[in-house]
Amino acid sequence: MATGASQAETALVIGGGISGLLAARELARAGKRVTLVEREEPLGGAVGSHQLAGLVLDSGAESFATRTPVVTNLLGELGLEDQIVQPNPLGSWLYLPEGAFRSPSTGVLGIPGSFDDPALKQILGRRGYRRATLDKVLPRSAGSTAKTLGELVRVRMGQQVLNQLVTPVVSGVFSTHPDKLEIATIAPRLLDGLAQYGSLAAASAAQRAASPAGSQVAGIEGGMNRLSEALVDELLNLRVRLVSGFDTIAVDRDPSDGRWTAIQRQPHSGERAAVISADLLVVATDAQTAVRLLGPYLPASALPAVKPGPEVALVSLVLDAPALDANPRGTGLLVSEQATGVRAKALTHATAKWSWVADRAGEGRHVIRLSYGRAGQENSPLSDLALHDDQLVTLGLHDAGRLLGVPLSKSSLVAADVVRWRTALPSTGPGHSQGVAAFRSALEDLDGATAVGAWVAGTGLVAIVTDTAPHIQRFMQRNSNL
Incomplete structure (x- = not known):
């Protein structure tokens, strides 16, 4: 253990997704002076937003599971509990051969x-x-x-x-x-x-x-992106220093005082370098980055054989299509990989699923979101992910008409956007849980550093929220004499 101070006063969080924001929140509430650094902007990771045709829509997660109250409780703490909404009870469909x-x-x-x-x-x-x-x-x-x-x-x-x-x-x-x-x-x-x-x-x-009565999922009026915004607002109120645009190259631990230093570069500003030091280090990134940064300080046997998570492209369409007013396929469809004539793997009819989206879109206007990126096709030049954005939009318009059973033409397209997620979903193959357990166990013997995120907690907001705060609390307790 370090002997330079009686108590760790400063903390550095690398990664500004939901797990990073939650970790920073927990550290700041415990009185630490926290700096959070993130490569992308804005903060929030896969719980973000984009604008189409004057509508602010979710660019990633658009709901959360209600099988436990942990996310609902968090939203209550952030003043958003009265904004929780249920999806319309129209049900979903399957598109099969x-x-x-x-x-x-x-x-x-x-x-x-x-x-x-x-x-x-x-x-x-x-x-x-x-x-x-x-x-x-x-x-x-x-x-x-x-x-x-x-x-x-x-x-x-x-x-x-x-x-x-x-x-x-x-x-x-x-x-x-x-x-x-x-x-x-x-x-x-x-x-x-x-x-x-x-x-x-x-x-x-x-x-x-075991889930609460009614739907197994819920959302927030205005979109799940409001969760990220509320967390950022609270961090600012807690005087957390938020730094975006920096990519962390490596971390170093000073053996004399035990402090951690992150060496960073700013790719968008001529590779400008920066150094940030703190008593405590929390790596809230994807698996590959976490193992790259912390691996040099852990035994080789504790390093999981991590693989990149699946890539996903989300195609959002705003359509003037009164024929969709009847919500012909409920809230959306999940598509069999054996189905022909359609390349999307899922479609969400957002204006059918969420009343607040329909109200803001207006009569006869619809918001459709399609998901692309079949497992096993990531590196193929024939993969949907290899298409340019405009090609994906054209494909999305075709697939939406086929899936919904309503002819759609380019003349009905008001606006479109493509959002690509490359590290949002963790790999969850056989042996993953054992690898994560070994990694975290080894981290307990490393003074002043730990890791959080979807790749260690599990996929989805429930898993991340359930894991992050208790883990950070145990981490601070374990390092209370730093």
């Missing part, structure tokens, strides 16, 4: 919670439906050792459930295939439910029932 179908209304992650839903027979076919119902009679040990969500579903319910129900949901939400999604990372309670109830359907139903 056979066409568009209403999504089953039970279960989680596309896993049916009941076999009584008549939509299942349409979606799965007679043979697929019969195979799925074997879940009720299989021994509870079947699938209990599965490592990935795909393996679990395939063993319990069969390939058709995996292809037609689970894969479209997982691909649309997490930008990966269920065979690459570690259960321990994304849905550990499913295996617990399987052991308790003896069937995957019952476990899925129980997990859904």
Whole structure:
């Protein structure tokens, strides 16, 4: 431990996404003098905004899961609790090789919670439906050792459930295939439910029932970007120093006093360099950056074999299209990778989903958002992500018309924007949770430094909010005599 001072007074947070903002908030509330540095501007990471046709819309996350109250509680602390809104109860759809179908209304992650839903027979076919119902009679040990969500579903319910129900949901939400999604990372309670109830359907139903009544998600009037804005406002009130436009090259620890120094450059200003020092260091970045910065101070055995998370391109369209007033596909669709004629993996009909968006857009005007970037196609020159923005907009207009069943032409397009996320989603493959655990365990033996973020906490706001504040509190306690 360092001996230069009786208590750590200063802290440096690298990364200005939600986890970084939350970490800075916790440190500042504990009385630390905090500096937060971020490469991009504005702050907030994947919880940001953009403007189209006079509308301020979410450029990333547009809702949060309500299975626990942690995000709701945070919004209450930030004065936004009365701004929480529920999506319109129109339901979502699936776009399969056979066409568009209403999504089953039970279960989680596309896993049916009941076999009584008549939509299942349409979606799965007679043979697929019969195979799925074997879940009720299989021994509870079947699938209990599965490592990935795909393996679990395939063993319990069969390939058709995996292809037609689970894969479209997982691909649309997490930008990966269920065979690459570690259960321990994304849905550990499913295996617990399987052991308790003896069937995957019952476990899925129980997990859904554990959510508050009504929708499993909620939003904020004006967009989730207001969460980032509120956090930034609070940090400014707490006198946190916010620095954007700097990329951290490396961090160094002075062995004489234990202080951490970040060496940074400003790419947009002629590579100008800067140095910032503090008693405590919190790295709130993607996995690759965190391992690059902290790896030299940890044993090689503790460094996880991190891979880049999936890339995603979000195409937002503002349309003058009164034919969409009937909300023909509910709040949107998740698209099977086996469907032809459509390249998008998901579509959100924002004006159908959120009343506040419809009110601000006006009569006959609609906001549609499509997601592109199938897992496994990232480096292909034929990938949708390789298209230029204007090409993606043209593709999005075509796909929106096909998915919604309403002809759309360029004459109906009022405005469009493409937002590309390259590090927003963490990799969640087999072994990820063990690698994260080893990394964080090693960090406990490194004075004055730690890491937070989606790659260690898990995907989604609930996971990040649940993890960040308690972890920073334990970190400060562990380093209280620095």
